[in-house]
Amino acid sequence: MDGSVALPRPLLALSLRLATALALATMSMLVKLAASRGVHLAELVFWRQALTFCLIAGWLALAGRLASVRTTRIGAHFRRSLYGIIGMGFVYGAVILLPLAEATTISFTTPIFAVLLAMVLFREKIGIYRWTAIALGFAGVLFVTRPGGGAIDPLGLGVGLVAAFLVALISLQIQDLNRTERPFTIIFWFTAMTAPLAALALPFVTGPHDGLTWAIIGGMAFCGAVAQILLTTSLRYGSAATIIVMDYTALIWATLYGWFVFDNMPPVTLWLGAPLIVAAGLTITLREHHLSRKKKLTSLEL
Template identity: 50%
Template sequence: MQARLAREIRPVTPLSGLPPLASHLRRSQVQGDRILTGLGLRLVAILMLSTMGALIKLVEMRGAHLAEVLLFRQLFAIPFILAWVAAGPGFASLRTQRFGLHLNRTVIGLTGMVFNFGAVMLLPLAEATTLSFTAPIFATILGAMILREPTGWRRWGAVLAGFVGVLIVTQPGDGHIPLTGALVGLTAAFFVALI
């Protein structure tokens, strides 16, 4: 009797009663669309971050101070954020049960922003960007230490290779990159990974 019931009962699919294969194909298409959307958004984010880095360098060359750049970056962001919240989920979505965690992330994010902007102001833009690529290295280390994520020898090998690459780029002792700028850039990457 159970075998007969198993043949007669078809799995329920969330996509309007389609058979399992059709449902799987449709789900794959939706996932593919989401991947393309995600890739597109990531490319836009990279373009925006690159533009922001270039503008920070430009205003620094014209005499702007780090605190001034940070202030105006936040002031110009507020109207866009408020418009997005008002047009989307609404202001009620800003309520939270985890105020302490949000405050903690805000402090870490703001600290990371200070160091990121500082690195761009202290270093040539290419070197500041290169040092920012160490964030995944720090994320691997922090994931293993804080979250107890399993990290095999391949990942540790990649971490080691990444740090060797950083040493090659920064050339410590050569005077190519100021030590202060390199430390600020690495600290920025650490805080980005911590977020």
């Protein structure tokens, strides 16, 4: 969906995006908790996708809209799904390897990678505002990670940065699909294609789980499905540039979950680096919004 929405309701959009951040943070906490109880990463990815597919397909069937997912771009959906399941593996991997607050903060570098990808793939010119934001963002990463100080697992850092890069790449794919496809069509095909792929690994990674572990897995999958639906719905009532600020509240939830569930409080350096990364993301988002509006006005004048 583009920046202009048919039914602008900014307060509702902000509330939905706030709920999205909480759902995603809760999902991340449950991913980490399930992994600590011996659940394999591939199994978590499968249940997340399988349950989301059931919810989306069920809702579309009950609403009589299952035919709306027909597409002529099955190849594009497959490529998005392939990158998406790899990206999900890295996102979950970062959550498992790093403390929740650090993993969440590293994920905020996605807008920075999006700008760099636009420059490389589309020859887009990057001005002083976005270069400044990129510098701020990576300075923030240095604060958070304290290279050489042993403050953060290097493997976890690498996985987290690759995850942010892949999310940025996937965002470009979704942006392309949004030109011709509805949001729920994109979600439907993503889950329909990736759940069977993830299922291929199940015979090799699945083990016996107790009732509590199954409850954690189910809660994780449910929170992921709800977050995806809330995210899609929020864009119906507000533009991304307006509501993206709520995404950063995920750091609050991640910090609280890290403290109460895993007895882990983030170091002072995280609170020095996180504002820089958040400021970089917001600067890039607002600048992209400004440039998009400028292009629209120019095209109208022509």
